[in-house]
Amino acid sequence: MKIESINKFTQNECDEVKQYSRQILYRNIGSEGQKRVMEATVLIIGAGALGSVSSEMLVRAGVKKIILVDRDYVEASNLQRQTLFSRRHAREKTPKAVGAKERLLEVRPDLELDVHIGHCDGPLLESLAAGADIILDGTDNFDTRLLINDVAWKLGLPWVYAACVEASYSSCGFVPGVTPCYRCLVPVLPSSTLTCDTAGIIAPAVQMAVSEQVTTALKILTGQYHAPHYMRIGDIWESEHSRFCIDRMKEEACPTCGGHPSYPALSEPSGQTMKLCGRDTVQVMDARITKASVDEAVDKMGIKVNRTPYFSEFYYDDARLVCFNNGRILIHDTDGIDRARTLVDQLFG
Template sequence: MERYSRQMLYNKIGVEGQRLIASRTVLIVGTGALGSLSGELLARAGVGKLILIDRDYVEYSNLQRQTLYTEKDADEKKPKVIAAKERLLEIRPDLEIDAHIAHCDGPLLEDLAEEADLLLDGTDNFDTRLLINDVAYKYGKPWVYAACVEASYSSCGFVPGATPCYRCLVPVLPTTTLTCDTAGIIAPAVQMAVAEQVTTALKILTEQYEAPFYMRIGNVWDMDHMKYRIDGMKEPSCETCGEAPTYPALDMKADVAMRLCGRDTVQVMDDRITEAAVDHAVGRLGTKVNRTPYFQEFHYDGYRFVCFRNGRLLIHGLDEMNKAKTLVNQLFG
């Protein structure tokens, strides 16, 4: 246990706290700026297993704040969960990691959440957070929210049976349509969000997360840091944690086409998009294809297509979903 000796010297952790951390499994949804850093901190803290979900790959614009990744990962357009797994195993070869290159939908999250002791939010969109919230409360799993944009950050832990849920807090959460891709972000905002998130995670993993409970928000540029109590915010009629929960986010069907938050990119999910179908399409068009172990990449009609092995593709340079569906039909119809 020499590796964790300094952490164990901290009187809130100790030998028993370290034992608890080592026995835990944490599911991280999204391995971008938030999820990659929280994964690294938990790996270094000695967590037993990480389950990672992310649908994207490493790009150069990520490297300013996503400290787990390198230029080599961006050159190879390596899926983030694969790059994260490789780097985390370099840091801690004994760490168990289950990596999923996938869009996070209800069935996948429900399946993976059953094994987890804790869920961490590494996403950048409201709908996925509602999905995490519903899965967490349906299965009685704690989860920790985090968000950041520009120089601001926020974080909060949610525990079924002890705290109100994320849906209860939606009316009082910081409201913004800004994203990192439209408004930018500085790395210290990411690190502050993750510092709050992982500290809360360690409290939960060592069974020390107790009332009063707080939402924490701040702006690192202005040096403003605040917290407000959430204990009394539970709504009896809440569809997730109220008297008759229905977990509505789990009933939402994923759209065939959806815009990625803040980017000129549309994701399309279609069973016709197979490796063989892509080879046939690019062969018919006489288009060059770039192959990686994880996807095929080619250009068509002025757009860049990245086709994964599971019937999912990203069309870069496009923000119209109907146009995306038309392009897919032209290629694979």
Template structure:
């Protein structure tokens, strides 16, 4: 316990709490600014196992706030979960880390959440948060939400059977379509959101998460920090935590093409997109290709394509889903 001696000395955790933390498994969805920092904090706190899901790779624009990554990761376009695993094991060689380079859909999330004690939100959009919310409540797993943009942050913890769920709170959350890619962000806002998120995670893992429950909102630039009690916001009509839950976000009817929030990028899911099919298509077109252990990268019709080895492709410089489907058909027939 020497490694965690200062944490054990804290009365809120102690030796009993540290043993609970060390025996826990945490699933983190999204390993960008929020998720990578949460993963590092939890690894250093002694969590036994981390399960990481992310569909993206490291870019230079990430390095200003995603402190787990290095310039070499951006240069090599390392998938975020792979780079994160490497750094986390350098910090703690005994940590168990399971990674998934994948789009977080309902089947994947439910399958992984079954073995987790806690889910953490490291995403940047409402749809995926509603998916996390529905999976957590269907399986009876607690989860912690966090968000940040510009200099603002927000966070809240959710416990099935005890708190209202995220869907109950959506009508009163700040109405904004801003993202880090459109409005920017400063690193202190990330750290504030994650500090609260990981603190709630440690309270949940040590059995100390109880009423009153709050949504935390603030701005690090204006030095304004507020909390709102949420215990009375539960709705009996809620489709997730009401009297007759149907968990609508788990109905896996997502489009095979979707815009990535604020990034001028379309993601396409198509079984025809395999490594051999990409090689054949580009050989026919005489197009150069960059290969990594995790994806193939090439340019076609002024767009940059990144094709992963699981039927998933990112088309950068495009926000038209119909055009994206046309390009896929042109390439793969």
């Protein structure tokens, strides 16, 4: 069957559409489904393992626009599973949002792409989500997922959760007014204190989590995410895959999706100092940290500094500091919030 016989695109659209011909031939997408995909704007929070794979899948599927947020930069340990990045990105410590932009535009130069290097707090997430059709979770921590959940319900947007560690994966789609929310499921979610940085991960677990996630996103975007709705979990190493239905798990008193929502994650003040998940790293947000103040501090102390277009990196008191140009600093080689604040006060006080 020729593509011209199954689509309803204009002649001017045909050349563009040919790259999606196999997706259009798939009976559950078709030409109408492809049109919906090509009109969609997707907000992805995180450009690490999950966001790296999901963003490329969706770009290749034909979405109109990707909005991408990430606060970190590429390191050598990322390359085993974060498919958008190369050794050059790790060597140059390229911000993940910037490296992702390079690669995604190589895949599809016509893509509308809006990238943000920074911490995704409530105000930023809410402002970006207002221009999106769906949110994809590419994070690695519980607090940010609760924030995504509250923003999604407040704005009436669907979002798709995904997680992976070691060889395990999980994923689930949440739709306001249709499914329970993520907060309702928290008591039954797989619980673990393991992270990729402490327990490791294999790339197939990432691919499984994202395959489930992007499939759910395509169902939602094409209007085919119907009951029953499932949380899918598995262990790719042990070849164990299962699912459980979430449709009856709604908590009537839930502060996000219940009768009197208060969106508690949005009500909490944005953390100025926080430990990063599974890493000996503390992030500090402080308006004193500017490019000028960093240059002044390191010059005064005679500290050798590695400057990039996005941040300055140097060592101070046996800690590695990465100072971005927007009031944010990552303090590596420590997990102590008090010590992190002390170092910042010593440098910029």
